[in-house]
Amino acid sequence: MEIIAPKVIEDTANSERIFCKFLSANDTGETGGHQSGIYIPKNSVPLIFDTPGVKGENKEEFNKIKWQDDFETDAHFKYYGQGTRNEYRITGFGRNFPFLKPAFTGSLVIILKQKDSSYKGYVLETEDEIEYFLDYFGITPNETNRLIDTELANPEEKEKLAIQEFIKSLTSDFPSSEQMSLEAQRIQNLVFDHNEYIQQKPDDKLLDWTEVEYRLFRAIEHDRYGSLIKNGFSDVEKFIELANQVLNRRKSRAGKSLEHHLSSLFKGNSITFTPQAITEGNKKPDFIFPSIEAYHDTSFSVVKLASLAAKTTCKDRWRQVLNEADRLRSQNKFLCTLQQGISSAQLEEMKSEKVVLVVPERYIKTYPEKYQQDIWTVKKFIEYVKEIEK
Missing domain, CATH: 3.40.91.80 (Restriction Endonuclease)
Incomplete structure (x- = not known):
């Protein structure tokens, strides 16, 4: 089964609204009722409507949702306001929609309203993926069934994810020292969103960039050499060869890192040099x-x-x-x-x-x-x- 939790996190960065809930038996039809679609609590109305529904009137909008970054379905955003009903649902997925079935009761559904007003949806089934998502935002299962405050995102998890994505994208054994420094800056700016510190607090920015670059470098080292070290060496010479290679690269990176970060600070302050x-x-x-x-x-x-x-x-x-x-x-x-x-x-x-x-x-x-x-x-x-x- 494809691991999709990192992709979900990546897409949340471009989202205006983030909603998650565990699919209930009522959502999936396991209770035998005739309700259709995913129930949306009143605290999450901004996910589907700009304004709340008015009691005594039904309300409906049509959209599409792309699921698992793979396939698209129709989606009817509905407010049932007539009679005794007073609830919001997303319906209209079609008969072949795989996730509103009893087997998916207890899965975590995540619906994202992107900044361009399009929609994406994901369903996480395994405990590991569900915990990955919840840990990223620092929330408990009891804090689902609502919109998520993006400010809650766990900085350590955001940084770890960004580092993992960068390592996956590498086409060389190790990036150059300049590429390493620039990527550390990009990750730190992404996670903490304090670009203004380049001018307002350059001392802090310099240290923040330096610390992230160190963690990035160590993560790449672990990815490249972790299994080799764990499995051991056939002879001492091969061990010494690798040790020297690692130490020389560390010295080279450290020597250039400060220069690269200072260059970026000077450019960010419109200094000529x-x-x-x-x-x-x-x-x-x-x-x-x-x-x-x-x-x-x-x-x-x-x-x-x-x-x-x-x-x-x-x-x-x-x-x-x-x-x-x-x-x-x-x-x-x-x-x-x-x-x-x-x-x-x-x-x-x-x-x-x-x-x-x-x-x-x-x-x-x-x-x-x-x-x-x-x-x-x-x-x-x-x-x-x-x-x-x-």
Whole structure:
């Protein structure tokens, strides 16, 4: 049987209304009654009508529903308001509709009103698929038979699903470091929907993207190597070969990850820059602002230039940034790092060499208190570059 719960979750992202309920014996005809179709409670009227029905009058609209992302049926949205009846139902599926039969009593039916006003429907039969759907939205079986608040979606489950879908889509053993970073950004933005943080809270955004990329990378590692490691190795050499391959890839990804995320933050803040520009000789700072052309233009004011190095850790490597741009030797040299804490002696030496640390705001408290005021946040650096680029 095809696993469809992930497809259901994927479609909820494009849905204006999400309704779910367990099919009752009355819905499936198991009680022997003559009711037809799926009962819709009054709390879920917006799924099928823009306005509620009026007592004493029947109401009906015609639509189509695509089921299991496979086949389509007619659907009559009905309000029975005459006589003693006062209820809403979806009927008109046709005789060959497979799901309104006694065998499907207790299955979870999900009906989605898409943002383009079309409809999709799914029926989940197994406990695993039903739990997958309920866990995603963080609801219990008792909280069904109603419209679902999409804000309830469990972020961890959303992220896990997005990672699984990306891994399934891969056509190579491992994506490039840039593709990995961009996908982590896409997933994090999708799950938390805080694109405005790129400008409002870039420090948080940088760390959020970095954390998701780490989880994404580890998930791909597990998918690629999990069964191989579990089954063991025929000899030590093969084990060492794989271990070296994994470690080298980890080092390569970590070294580029920070650069990729900073690039996206700069683009999101409309900052002009040249990455990996060549200044003098083979010197190559990670970022030159506003451009390498401006840097090589001797008539361009040096106070309107800036360089930024990106190093995940910098405790022992910060001196590398001192000679990356000759024109900026007398200016501040900026170094963005995810390092948490550096000794006072090193910070004093950095200060004397005009190296300014740029650190995500929540990490600044890990540095000696005496030097915290000298450390720039990512947001402060972005505002500084925007100012000199005016």
